[in-house]
Every structure is written in structure tokens, then in C-alpha cells.
Amino acid sequence: MGQLRESIHAKAVAELKARFFDNITHEFRTPLSLILAPIDSLLQNPRHDEALRRSLLTVQRNAHQLLHLINQLLDLAKLEADSMPLIESRGDVITFLDDVVNSFGAMADQKQLSITFTSNVRRQEINFDADKWQKILANLVSNAIKFSTAGGKIAVACVVGQQQLVLTVADTGMGIPPEHISRIFDRFYQVDASLTRAYEGSGIGLSLAYELTHRLGGHLSVESQPSIGTIFTVELPIQKVVGLAPDAVPIQPQPTAPPWVEGSPFLTNQEGADRPLILLVEDNTELITFIAESLSDQYRILTATNGKQGLELAQRELPDIVVSDVMMPEMDGYQLTHQLKSDPATDHIAVLLLSARADIRHRREGLSEGADDYLTKPFDLTELKLRLRNMVSRQQKIRTYYQRSLIKLDPEPTLIRTEEGNGFTPQDSFMKKLYGCMEAHLDESAFRAESLAEDVAMSVRTLTRKLHSLVGVSPARLIRTYRLRRACELLRGGHPVSETAYLVGFEHPTNFATAFKEVYQLTPTEFVTANLIR
Numbered sequence: 001m002g003q004l005r006e007s008i009h010a011k012a013v014a015e016l017k018a019r020f021f022d023n024i025t026h027e028f029r030t031p032l033s034l035i036l037a038p039i040d041s042l043l044q045n046p047r048h049d050e051a052l053r054r055s056l057l058t059v060q061r062n063a064h065q066l067l068h069l070i071n072q073l074l075d076l077a078k079l080e081a082d083s084m085p086l087i088e089s090r091g092d093v094i095t096f097l098d099d100v101v102n103s104f105g106a107m108a109d110q111k112q113l114s115i116t117f118t119s120n121v122r123r124q125e126i127n128f129d130a131d132k133w134q135k136i137l138a139n140l141v142s143n144a145i146k147f148s149t150a151g152g153k154i155a156v157a158c159v160v161g162q163q164q165l166v167l168t169v170a171d172t173g174m175g176i177p178p179e180h181i182s183r184i185f186d187r188f189y190q191v192d193a194s195l196t197r198a199y200e201g202s203g204i205g206l207s208l209a210y211e212l213t214h215r216l217g218g219h220l221s222v223e224s225q226p227s228i229g230t231i232f233t234v235e236l237p238i239q240k241v242v243g244l245a246p247d248a249v250p251i252q253p254q255p256t257a258p259p260w261v262e263g264s265p266f267l268t269n270q271e272g273a274d275r276p277l278i279l280l281v282e283d284n285t286e287l288i289t290f291i292a293e294s295l296s297d298q299y300r301i302l303t304a305t306n307g308k309q310g311l312e313l314a315q316r317e318l319p320d321i322v323v324s325d326v327m328m329p330e331m332d333g334y335q336l337t338h339q340l341k342s343d344p345a346t347d348h349i350a351v352l353l354l355s356a357r358a359d360i361r362h363r364r365e366g367l368s369e370g371a372d373d374y375l376t377k378p379f380d381l382t383e384l385k386l387r388l389r390n391m392v393s394r395q396q397k398i399r400t401y402y403q404r405s406l407i408k409l410d411p412e413p414t415l416i417r418t419e420e421g422n423g424f425t426p427q428d429s430f431m432k433k434l435y436g437c438m439e440a441h442l443d444e445s446a447f448r449a450e451s452l453a454e455d456v457a458m459s460v461r462t463l464t465r466k467l468h469s470l471v472g473v474s475p476a477r478l479i480r481t482y483r484l485r486r487a488c489e490l491l492r493g494g495h496p497v498s499e500t501a502y503l504v505g506f507e508h509p510t511n512f513a514t515a516f517k518e519v520y521q522l523t524p525t526e527f528v529t530a531n532l533i534r
Helices: 002-043 052-080 093-102 104-110 132-148 204-216 286-297 307-315 333-341 360-368 381-407 426-440 448-455 460-470 475-493 497-503 507-522 524-533
Strands: 090-092 116-120 127-128 152-159 164-171 221-226 229-237 275-282 299-304 320-327 350-355 373-376
Touching: 002 052, 052 204, 052 286, 090 093, 090 221, 093 116, 093 127, 093 132, 093 152, 104 116, 132 152, 132 164, 132 204, 132 229, 164 497, 204 221, 204 229, 275 307, 286 299, 286 381, 286 475, 299 307, 307 320, 307 333, 320 333, 320 381, 333 350, 333 360, 350 360, 350 381, 360 373, 373 381, 381 460, 381 475, 426 448, 426 460, 426 475, 448 460, 460 475, 475 497, 475 507, 475 524, 497 507, 497 524, 507 524
Parallel strands: 116 152, 275 299, 275 320, 320 350, 350 373
Antiparallel strands: 090 127, 152 164, 164 229, 221 229
């Protein structure tokens, strides 16, 4: 009796959940319709320029993908409540399955994969639920494409028996580790749930395919070997029918909305060398292209599609700002930020993290790794532009401050302390180290940019780019300016002009006098006279 009550209660809860999902799906579909309908209308206008058309297509694709995800959630709720009816139609199942597989041809081509469909019979008439059959096969094929790399193969095979149809979807992708096989069909389960997982996903598709197969009275199983590939096998009961009704129309699969869109990373031409350089690190190629195109009129843009690639690019090119996603393959945004901020060659680069993780815990984690700013997805493009503008403005102010402090006649170039007031910023620690190196070799005329770079364990190129970003001068210019500022101190202390020239590393007093006047608008002698009068 108790078990009966529990069963009735569980069924009531499932039905309540299904009604809730049905209602919430309706609430989602209404605004999505108001997005898709105008977009479809706008796309019919041939006068739109290519940039606008690309933006409209991006909106359309992602709105369809959101609708696809909502429909999958609703299907799962209906299956749980046992309220999904079977709606069968009579038709040629072989042609139908072939059409479903062919609908993924463009997606496979995009990832440079081959995809084939074979069958042991040319045609077979049966009564079948086309919608459910399509959802099962589409989820398995899209999963195979998703987890396969360029050059891979996907083979869909159909074997029709007397009372059963067996459908296999085999790929040469990354495979599934043995410890995850038993849970692969669980709802919302993901083999890799880390921040560095290589493929995005909701963990719905395989679960839906599994439950739909059982709803049809069949069985779905999987065999897999890591690094070799995976085979999904669908066994479905069938009842053959003879002949096709004279007025029958071939069953056509519904258009398949691709679960993702691959694309080429966007790279602006690198004209306008005075514009700030921004590195975008984001594994969603549509999003990275959209951001890059939106910023390319104000900035030079570089792109990377994972954290490891982003780090290598940042170390090589030393951009002014890195805008990075958090969840990415190989290295997540937190790790990327930590690597950048803990390396003296890159610790001056500003980092803005973009993430769908909006809670305060994740914001704190990003900021604790040294991120300069944090913006949650979906973000407002205007807000992103304003935050970037403010970061660039702050960098320019710091650059101006260092330039002025370098030639100021203080006993030591002034530095910026941390906001806590308990130490120097990483940038100031770096500048302090440079000042110490130059002071140690002050009277050595042979001490040049190469020598300074060697002392701070950097290549000349890296030091040059870092100094350009931080101070706006080259290493050679920095050395000369530091020598001249120290010359001011020596002249004030009573050292003769000629002696001072040699003490600060100039090979000839004439060259010293020319360089001194260029910076201080006075000759060394005029400078001494002016200080004596004071």
C-alpha cells in the first residue's frame, strides 16, 4: 500500500513538473518568436551590407539553438511524466534516415569530417514516429561530430531485420573513458565538467536519445575506447508493411538546427600601430568574431580560441589588454590570468574576464588571480567598450606618470604604491629593478639595451614591448633619460660638467650637452648657473 502511494505521488510530481516545463517553455517561445520573426524578415532584404547580414545570421542561429535546447528540456519533462504519446506515420524509413544524416553534411564539412550512411536494404516501409526517430539519430550524429577532430570519420549504418532495426553511429573521435561509460546517458551528466573542458554542452542530448529509445520500446547502448572512437547502437522494434499507399507523401525530417557553429577566428589588419592592441581569448568562434568586429574600429585585435594559445600569443605580442572567457579548453581563464600576472614579462597586461558564472564566489576567484575587471555573460556591448576605454585610459595615465617621474629632479624616481599602501605594484617593482640595474652600470658607456634586457632575464624584443606599454619609451631611451636625471643630481652636487658626462656613461661631453638640452631645455652649464642663482 505504501509503495502504491509513493508511486502515485511520484507520478503526480512528474506531471506537475511536466506542466511547469510546458508553461515555462511557452513563456520562452513567445519572446523567441518575436526575435526570430523580425530577423527572418530582415534577412530577406538584399540591400543589407555583409557585416549586418552576418550579425543577423548570428542572432538567428543562436535563437534557433536556444529554442532547440528549450524543446529538449520539455521532451525530457514529458518523458519523465510519461505524457509523450507515440505518433506514427507510414513511410520509407531508409530514405528518412538517409535524409537526417545528409542534413549534417555541411556541419561535417566545416570540421573536415567524412560522414556516410549505409543500409542492408534500399527501402523499407514501416509505421514509425518520425519526430522521435529523428531526435534520436540527430543527437547521436551531432555528438559524434562534436567530439571528432579534423580528418575523422563518422559512419551511420542501418540493418533491417524481421522485427528489429539496428542503427549504429560510429566515430573516430576522442572516445569515452571506461569510468564514465555507465553514466553517459544520465541527465545533465558531462564526462568533463571542468573549466577547461574542450567542448561545451548541456548533458541533455544523449539522455534524451536514450529515453526516447526506451519510449519506442527499444534499447540504446555504447561501446568506446579512448583515442580510438565510439559506437552507439540503437535497437528499435519494427513491423514491416507491404507496399505504399497511393496517396502517401514521403516523410521528410524537420530542419536540424546545428548545436554549434564553427568559424575562423577574426583578425583585423594591424594598421594604426598607435591604437591599443587587444587579445581576445574565447572558444566560441561566433562570439569571438562578433566581439572582434565590434571593437576593430578602435583597437587592433588578436584572437585565440583557448587559454594555452592565448598565453603563448600574449607572451609573444604583449597586448595592452587581454579579454578572456573563463571556461575554455586546455587552460581556463583563471589559470591564464594567474600565468600572465605571475610573469614579470606580462604582469603589466590588463586582464578583463568574461564569464557566464555570475555569482560572487567566481568573481572573487577571478579577481584574486589578478584580473583587473570581471564582466558576466550575457554582457552589454556598450558596457564592455566603456570598461575597455577606462582600462586604456588608466594605462595611459600610468604611462604619463612614469614618463614624468623619470625626468623629475627627485632623489629617486617616484613609484606608485598598491592601493593597500603596503608595497609596490608589480609594475613598480619591475621599474625599481630597472633603475637598480642602470644605477649599477651608470658610468659604463657600453651598457646598452641588450645589457639591460640580459640583467632582467628578458629578450630585447620583450623588454622593448613591455617598456613601450608601461612607459612609452624604448630601452635605449630609458637608459639615456635615467643617465641624464642622475647627471642633474651630480651637477647639483658640484661635479664639473665634463666629469659628470663620464660619470653617467657618456663618451664625450659634447654628446652629453646635446642630450641634456634636449630633455631639460638647458645646457649643463645653464642648469648649474640656474641652480646657483636659486
